[in-house]
Structure formats: C-alpha cells, structure tokens
Amino acid sequence: MADTWPEVLLGDVAAEITVGHVGPMATRYVPTGTPFLRSQNVRRLRLDLTDVKFIPPDFHAQLAKSRLRPGDVVIVRTGEPGACAVVPDELIDANCSDLVIVRPGEKLDARFLAYYVNEAAAHHVASHLVGAVQQHFNVGAARTLPMRLPPIEEQIEIAAVLGSLDDKIEQNRRTGSKLEGLARGVFKAWFVDFEPVKAKAAGATAFPGMPPETFATLPTRLTNSDLGPVPEGWEVKPLPEVIDFLEGPGIRNWQYTNSDEGTRFINIRCIKDRELDVLTANRVTDAEAYGKYKHFLLAPDDIVVSTSGTLGRFALVTNDDLPLMLNTSVIRMRPIEPFTTLPYLLEYIGSREFQLELETRASGSVQKNFGPMHLRQISLLVPPTMILKSHSSLVTPLLELGKALRAESRRLAALRDYLLPRLLSGRVRVNSVTCLPESMEVS
Numbered sequence: 001m002a003d004t005w006p007e008v009l010l011g012d013v014a015a016e017i018t019v020g021h022v023g024p025m026a027t028r029y030v031p032t033g034t035p036f037l038r039s040q041n042v043r044r045l046r047l048d049l050t051d052v053k054f055i056p057p058d059f060h061a062q063l064a065k066s067r068l069r070p071g072d073v074v075i076v077r078t079g080e081p082g083a084c085a086v087v088p089d090e091l092i093d094a095n096c097s098d099l100v101i102v103r104p105g106e107k108l109d110a111r112f113l114a115y116y117v118n119e120a121a122a123h124h125v126a127s128h129l130v131g132a133v134q135q136h137f138n139v140g141a142a143r144t145l146p147m148r149l150p151p152i153e154e155q156i157e158i159a160a161v162l163g164s165l166d167d168k169i170e171q172n173r174r175t176g177s178k179l180e181g182l183a184r185g186v187f188k189a190w191f192v193d194f195e196p197v198k199a200k201a202a203g204a205t206a207f208p209g210m211p212p213e214t215f216a217t218l219p220t221r222l223t224n225s226d227l228g229p230v231p232e233g234w235e236v237k238p239l240p241e242v243i244d245f246l247e248g249p250g251i252r253n254w255q256y257t258n259s260d261e262g263t264r265f266i267n268i269r270c271i272k273d274r275e276l277d278v279l280t281a282n283r284v285t286d287a288e289a290y291g292k293y294k295h296f297l298l299a300p301d302d303i304v305v306s307t308s309g310t311l312g313r314f315a316l317v318t319n320d321d322l323p324l325m326l327n328t329s330v331i332r333m334r335p336i337e338p339f340t341t342l343p344y345l346l347e348y349i350g351s352r353e354f355q356l357e358l359e360t361r362a363s364g365s366v367q368k369n370f371g372p373m374h375l376r377q378i379s380l381l382v383p384p385t386m387i388l389k390s391h392s393s394l395v396t397p398l399l400e401l402g403k404a405l406r407a408e409s410r411r412l413a414a415l416r417d418y419l420l421p422r423l424l425s426g427r428v429r430v431n432s433v434t435c436l437p438e439s440m441e442v443s
Contacts, residue, residue, distance in 0.1 A: 005148040005149055005150045005426065006148075006149060007146055007147065007148055007149075008146070008147055008149050009143065009144055009145065009146060009147070010102065010113075010142060010143060010144070010145040010146075010147060011142075011143030011144065011145075013104070013105050013107050013108040013147075013149065014102050014103060014104055014105055014108060014143075015103045015104060015105040015106075016101075016102075016103040017100065017101070017102050017103075017139055017142050017143055018065055018066070018100075018101050018139065019065075019066070019077070019098065019099070019100055019101065019138070019139050020037075020066040020074075020095070020096035020097050020098050020099040020100075020101060021063050021065070021066040021095065021096070021097055021098070022097070022098050025053075025055075025097060028055055028056070028059055029053045029054060029055065030054050030055065030056050031054065032054055033054035033055050033056050033057060033060070034054060034055050034056070034057055034059075034060040034093060034094060034095055035049065035052050035053075035054060035091065035093075035094040035095070036052070036053045036054060036055045036060075036094070036095050036096065036097065037052065037068070037074065037094060037095070037096040037097065037099065038053065038096070038097045038098075038099075039076045039077070039078060039079045039080070039083075039097070039098065039099065040079070042074055042075075042076050042083050042084070042085050042099065043083060043085065044083050044084070044085070044118050045084070045085055045086075045114055045115070045118055045166055046085050046166070046170060047074075047085050047087070047088065047091070055095060060093075060095050063095050066095050066096050066097075066099075066101065067093075067094075067095055068087050068091070068093075068094040068095060068096055068101065069087065069103070070087050070088060070089045070090075070091060070092065071086065071087060071089075071103075071104070071110045072086070072087040072101055072102065072103055072110070073085070073086055073087075073101075073102040073103075073104065073110050073113050073114055073117070074086075074087060074096060074099045074100065074101055074102075075099060075100040075102065075117060075137065075142060076099060076100075076137070077098050077099060077100055077136040077137045077138065078098060078134055078135070078136040078137075081125050081126075081129060081135070081136065081137040082117060082118070082121065082122060082125035082126075082137060083118070084113075084114050084117040084118050085114060086110045086111055086114050098136075100137065100138075100139055100142045102142065106152070107149070107152055108149070108152070108155070109152060109155040109156050109159055111159035111162075111163055112155035112156070112158055112159040115158070115159060115162055115420060115424065116147060116424055117145075119420050119421055119424055120147075120421070120424050120425075121145055124141070124145050124146070125137050125141070128141035128144075129141075148425075148426070150426070154430065157430040158423045158424070158430055161419065161423065161430055162416055162419060162420060162423065165412045165413075165415060165416040165419075166416060168408075168409075168412055169409045169412050169413060169416075172405040172406070172408060172409045172412075173405075173409065175405055176402045176405045176406065179398045179399075179401060179402045179405075180274070180350075180398075180402065182398055183343070183346075183347055183395045183398045183399065184347060184350065184351075186209065186347075186391065186394060186395055187344070187347035187348070187351065187391075187395075188351075190210075190383075190387070190391060191344075191347075191348075191381060191383065191391075192351070192353065194222065194229075194230070194231055195207070196210055196215060196218055197218050197219060197220070197221075197222065197231045200215065200218050200219075200220050201220040201221060209394050210390060210394075211390050211393075213386075214386050214387060214390040217384065217386055217387070218231065218387075219231050219232040219233050219234075220232075225381075226379055227379060227381055230381055231383075233384070234381060234382065234383050234384065235381075235382040236379050236380070236381055236382065237339065237379060237380060237382050238376065238378075238379055238380075239375050239376065239378045239379065239380055240375070240376055241336070241339065242335070242336050242339040242340045242380050242382055243333050243334070243335065243336060243340065243345060243375075243380070244333070244334040244335075244336050245331050245332065245333045245334075245372065245375055246295075246296070246326065246331065246332045247307070247326075247328075247330075247331050247332075247371055247372055248265075248266075248296055248325075248326030248327040248328050248329070248330045248331070248332070249293060249296055249326065249327065249328065250327075250328040251265060251282075251284060251293075251327050251328070255284050255288065256282045256283065256284065257282075257283045257284060257285055258282075259283070260283075261283065261285075261286075262283035262284055262285050262286055262289070263283055263284055263285075263286055263288075263289035263290075263297075263323050263324070263325055264278050264281040264282070264283050264323070264324050264325070265281060265282060265283070265284060265289075265296075265324065265325045265326065265327040266278060266281055266298075266304060266324060266325075266326065266327060266330055267281070267282075267327050267328070267329060267330065268306045268308060268309055268310070268313070268329050268330065270315075271304060271305075271306050271313045271314065271315045271330070272313075272315075274314065274315055274316070274350075275315050275316075275406060276304070276315045276317065276318075276321050276324075278321055278324060281324075284325075289323070289325055293325055296325045296326040296332075297323065297324070297325045298317045298321070298322065298324045298325060298326065298332060299317065299322075300317060300318060300319050300322070301316065301317065301334075301342055302316075302317040302332050302333070302334060303315070303316055303317070303332070303333045303334070303345065303346060303349055304317060304326070304330050304331070304332055304333075305330065305331050305332075305333060305349060306329065306330060307329050307330060307331050307369055307370050307371055308329040308367060308368070308369040309329075309367060309368075309369075311355070311358045311359060311362055311368060311369075311370060312349070312354065312355050312358045314349050314350065316346065316403070318403060318406070318407065320407060320410060329369070331371070331372070331375070333345065333349065338385045338388070339382050340380070340382065340388065341388050341389075341391070341392045342392070342396075342399075343391060343392045343395040343396055343399055344383075344388055344391060344392070346399070347395070348380065354378075357378050358370055358374070361374040361377055361378070362374065
C-alpha cells in the first residue's frame with residue numbers, strides 16, 4: 001500500500017534539476033532551426049507545438065544548460081505554474097526558455113513524475129511561488145517537492161495505465177485536427193479562392209468533391225463586390241441578415257451560486273482549442289437561468305465566440321455541455337437558413353478573413369473587444385443554396401466525426417481523472433483498475 005512507499009524529495013531522485021534560458025529572445029527567433037519551448041507550449045501532460053518558436057543551431061549550442069532531451073520533464077514556472085509534460089521521443093533536439101527542467105534518475109519514471117506534478121503537487125507549487133511582480137515556481141522549490149514514491153516497476157505500470165488513456169485522447173485530438181484541416185481546405189478552395197469557378201472558366205468539366213449538377217450551376221467569371229472579386233451571381237449580404245447572433249448578459253459575482261447546483265454559464269476562459277471546458281464554469285440558480293435569462297440559454301450546434309482579450313476564439317456547443325448559458329464577452333451565433341449553414345458558418349468564423357474583420361473593427365485602447373455593433377458592419381458572401389447544400393453534404397460527416405472524437409475524449413478524460421488520484425495515492429492498485437464504476441466505463 002501507499003503507506004509502504006517511501007517519502008522522498010524530488011531532488012533526491014532526479015538526476016538533474018535546472019532552469020531554461022532566462023533573457024530576451026524576441027530578436028533571436030528564426031523561421032526554422034531548433035525548437036525553442038516556452039511556457040505557452042506546455043499544457044497539462046502534453047506539449048503544444050502549434051506556435052513553437054525556433055532558434056539558430058549555433059545559439060542552441062550556446063544554451064547547453066537549457067538543452068532538452070527526450071524523457072525530460074518540463075514544468076511551467078510562470079503563467080500557469082505547475083503545468084507539466086514529458087519531452088516526447090520525436091523531439092530529439094530542443095531548447096527552452098523559462099521552464100524548470102527535471103531529468104529523472106534511475107528510480108524515477110518521467111511519465112509518472114508528470115502525472116504526479118500535475119495532480120498531487122498543486123498545493124506544493126502554489127505555496128512555493130516567489131516574486132513580487134510576477135510570481136514563479138523556482139528550481140529550489142522543485143527540489144523540495146515531497147513524493148510518495150512506489151518502486152520504479154509500479155511507477156511504470158501506473159504511468160502505462162494512465163498513459164494509454166492520454167495517448168488515445170491525443171490520437172483523437174490529432175485526428176480531429178486533421179478533420180478540421182480538411183474542412184478548412186474545402187472552405188478556402190470553394191469560398192475564398194473560388195477554385196471550382198476558376199477551374200470551370202479554364203474549361204474543366206468537374207471539380208473534386210463537388211457534385212456534377214452543382215458544378216454545372218457555377219458561373220465562369222468573377223465580378224467586383226464590396227468584398228472584392230466574387231463569383232458572378234453570388235450575393236454579399238450584411239451579417240445580421242445571414243447570422244443570428246446574441247451577446248451574453250452581464251452576470252454579477254453576487255449572483256453566483258458558489259456551489260455545484262444551478263446552471264453553468266460560460267466566459268472566455270471556457271473556450272479552449274475550439275472546444276468548451278465547462279467543468280470550472282460558475283453557475284446561477286436554475287430559477288434565474290430559466291427565468292429572466294432564458295433567452296441566453298444555449299442549444300446544440302450553437303457557436304460561441306470570444307469578444308474580448310483573444311478575439312475570435314470559438315467553440316461548438318454540444319449536448320454534453322448543456323444545460324449552459326451565455327455571459328458577457330461571449331457572443332452566440334447561429335446560421336439563418338437558407339442564406340448560410342452550420343458548416344459554412346463554422347468555417348467562416350474560423351477563417352483568416354473573419355479574424356481580420358474582428359481585429360480591424362475592434363475597439364478599446366487597453367484591451368480590444370467587439371460586439372453586435374461591430375458585427376453589423378461586416379458583410380458576408382452568400383453562395384447559392386445548391387452550393388451551400390453541396391458544401392454541407394461534403395463537410396458535415398467530417399464535423400460529426402470530430403464531435404464524436406471529442407465526446408469520446410471527454411469520457412476518457414473523466415476515466416483518467418477518476419483513476420489519477422487513486423493510483424498516485426495507492427488507494428487503487430494497477431491490477432484492480434478494471435473494477436470501475438459503471439459511469440466511468442468507456443466504449
């Protein structure tokens with residue numbers, strides 16, 4: 001049992017604990033080179049390399065102290081102190097900025113350590129933050145992190161059980177990202193670059209993915225519009241005519257239930273990576289939600305968009321998120337048929353064109369924000385109904401598969417979060433993890 005596991009300090013079982021490079025970096029980044037990890041690249045239990053920076057190989061060689069190897073564990077010092085991940089095998093050579101770097105010793109499994117830091121060490125991290133201006137978690141505090149440490153063989157088994165769940169979640173995330181990329185590519189080809197129209201103008205008799213009867217209705221030339229050249233005969237309409245949008249109310253702190261009862265409402269922090277994370281959302285009473293705020297209740301396939309801070313972050317509401325309602329700094333959008341469809345609207349909101357509209361029209365000197373007033377100034381290309389229906393038929397299966405993958409990942413995450421504290425504390429042993437509550441079972 002866990003009471004037989006010796007209590008050790010991380011510094012006693014780590015081969016090395018150091019810190020990444022501290023200092024100005026903006027002028028040292030290059031388009032390609034050695035990956036250079038920053039705090040924002042370290043998520044809970046995984047690295048997010050979508051916005052990774054690069055440094056020249058010669059500068060990387062100079063920063064020997066912060067050089068990373070596969071199997072190193074990196075811990076965020078500032079921003080979200082304690083977020084922790086393992087450097088994967090495919091990241092053969094990398095460097096990092098202001099991160100705590102732990103190189104495990106022979107008695108410590110890297111993945112077990114990552115799970116331990118993310119789950120069991122939150123109090124230690126929070127109570128050891130230092131700094132007057134910007135608090136951070138330092139190397140000294142990392143060395144004194146206490147751990148109940150099972151034998152290395154059991155650490156590996158625990159990490160394998162939890163890791164199998166996280167590996168599937170990561171696989172789903174990557175597959176979902178590819179599906180989003182496919183849908184984004186179709187939108188750009190059809191409605192931004194107008195490739196089918198240009199192909200027909202060049203003499204083509206068909207276009208990949210587009211039904212022949214739809215291709216036959218396409219014009220063969222572009223004409224000028226308020227949005228620039230668009231296919232002849234396609235309309236440009238003000239956003240309010242094609243999109244139903246609603247801004248959330250301003251719910252005050254004193255209205256929060258501060259309990260697990262009531263109806264959740266979202267704010268900007270709930271919108272992450274095109275998904276909603278509502279587990280930590282605040283609540284109002286059901287009486288208020290279904291009374292004076294009934295108009296702000298969300299429905300499946302609503303799109304919610306952040307209107308302040310990081311403009312244009314968005315997510316698709318699913319059945320698993322409900323019941324849920326809007327709050328301030330978030331706008332709900334729905335397609336108005338037949339002028340637009342859910343797949344068309346979803347890709348438009350995620351497009352560079354919409355993002356540029358927001359950034360251009362947003363107001364505010366300290367923090368940019370936009371609202372219904374700004375949306376009313378935007379116009380949207382409205383293709384003919386047959387084109388929209390063909391696009392929807394092509395993209396909806398990708399959208400539905402993505403939703404199914406996210407739903408499965410949520411179930412897997414719930415199972416992982418159920419097991420995590422129990423395995424790390426020894427209350428549940430690896431050989432008994434099949435004895436789970438029925439609500440935790442994953443298909």
